[in-house]
Amino acid sequence: MxxxxxxxxxxxxxxxxxxxGFPSGLSGGDLARRAVAQAQKFGVEILTPRVVTGLRVEGQYRVLSIDGEPDVAAHTVVLSTGVSWQKLPARDAERFSGKGVYYGAARSEAVSCAGEVVYIVGAGNSAGQAALYFAQYARHVVMLVRGASLEAKMSQYLVDQIRREDHVEVLLRHEVMACRGEDRLDEIVLKDCATGEESVHEAHFLFSFIGAAPRTDWLGGVVARDARGFVKVGDQLGPDDLRGWPLERAPYPLETNVPGVFAVGDVRSTSVKRVASAVGEGSVTVSFVHQHLAGL
Ligand SMILES: Cc1cc2nc3c(=O)[nH]c(=O)nc-3n(C[C@H](O)[C@H](O)[C@H](O)COP(=O)(O)OP(=O)(O)OC[C@H]3O[C@@H](n4cnc5c(N)ncnc54)[C@H](O)[C@@H]3O)c2cc1C
Incomplete structure (x- = not known):
């Protein structure tokens, strides 16, 4: 779902x-299309759009509430709900969301960026990829990085590519303080964190990649989560989390405090935020799902 x-x-x-398996790389859209085709070949039914809003335990069943649809009951559930971008903490940023301020790489905007200056906020791999992508369309790309170096969070191959790009500029120790405009974004106010000085810049496109948070509020009270809302599994679960654990066996490595409910990928506490890790954990979980089903 x-x-x-x-x-x-x-x-x-x-x-x-x-x-x-993709030595020349591929676009995320291409990877997603291939994954869907491959999953469907193996008989996976993909229900979309279906937003899951609740999980409850009824005996052997794990029952999912679906927004606007009847509940779905299953013996096992694999949570792979990932993370979503945090909102830009700048004055009036939300007023311009979708009108100059975007979260993640809104690739449909790339053509409109032709001849423009594009601002990218963030210093992770996704921000680096976006800077290189928009550099193909925009007149100039400015990366706004709060920290003192690009290397702290970004893979070295991306740092090297960014340094080779003439029209990608990296402003270290800079933050967006405010967004301004009428109907669309026209200006941003930047703060140089080293000096405290603020400056105003014309800006029509700003893409934010600052930190991501899990969307797990709907699991509260049922599935144990860490202080930031990521789902705990296996030996991350403490005695308090396992107070209601009904089985003789301990939870499997990717199993939550609810038997038969697993968590994989970015939503899992302390996960490595990579496609290969999410896919790998999903594949490992299949064997635990079989073991759990065999024990019912
Ligand atoms: C711009 C960008 C570039 C990246 N580049 C790379 C890269 O080059 N290499 C790399 O290895 N990693 C990269 N990553 C990280 C990688 O994409 C993630 O680690 C990976 O996608 C995690 O997969 P996931 O399935 O755990 O979660 P996600 O990809 O976050 O998927 C979660 C899915 O669950 C859905 N969902 C959430 N809540 C619900 C709900 N309640 N009901 C129904 N559906 C729900 C969401 O709509 C979403 O489709 C990049 C990430 C971004 C944003």
């Missing part, structure tokens, strides 16, 4: 270069 479109975050990536 998928709330938006199959592919998740990976589907929004302009170029994935570190996934096994």
């Amino acid at each position: 998928e709330g938006e479109a199959p592919g998740g975050q990976a589907g929004t990536s302009s170029r994935i270069e570190n996934y096994l």
Whole structure:
């Protein structure tokens, strides 16, 4: 069940270069299309758009509430709900969301960026990829990085590519303080965190990639989560989390505090935020699902 479109975050990536089997890289959209076709070949039914809003335990069943649809009951559930981008903490940023301020790489906007200056906020791999992608269309790309170096969070191959790009500029220790405009974004106010000085810049396109948070509120009270809302599994579960654990066996490595409910990928506490890790954990979980079903 998928709330938006199959592919998740990976589907929004302009170029994935570190996934096994694609030495020249491929676009996230291409990877998502291939994955859907492959899953359907194996008989997977993909229900989309279906937003899951609740999980409850009824005996052997794990019952999912679906927005606007009847409940669905299953013996096992694999949570792979990932993360979504945090809102830009700048004055009036929300007023311009979709009107100059975008979350993630809104690739449909690339053509409109021709001849413009594009601002990218963030310093992770996704921000780096977006900077290189928009550099193909925009007159100039400015990366706004709060920290003191690009290397802290970004893979070195992307840092090297960015340094080679003439029209990508990196402003370290800079933050967006405010967004301004009438109907669309026209200006941003930047703060140089080293000096505290603020400056106003004309800006019509700003893409934000600052931190991502899991969307797991609907699991509260049923599935144990860490302080940031990521789902705990296996030996991350403490005695308090396992107070209601009804089985003789301990939870499997990717199993939550609810027997038969697993969590994989970015939504899992302390996960490595990569496509290969999410796919790998999903594949490992299949064997635990079989073991759980065999024990029913
Ligand atoms: C722009 C960008 C570029 C990236 N580039 C790379 C890269 O080059 N290499 C790499 O390895 N990784 C990359 N990543 C990271 C990678 O995409 C993620 O690690 C990976 O997609 C995690 O997969 P996931 O299935 O755990 O979660 P997600 O990709 O976040 O997918 C979760 C899915 O669950 C759906 N969902 C959430 N809640 C619900 C609900 N309640 N009901 C129904 N559906 C729901 C969402 O709509 C979403 O489709 C990139 C990420 C971004 C954003």
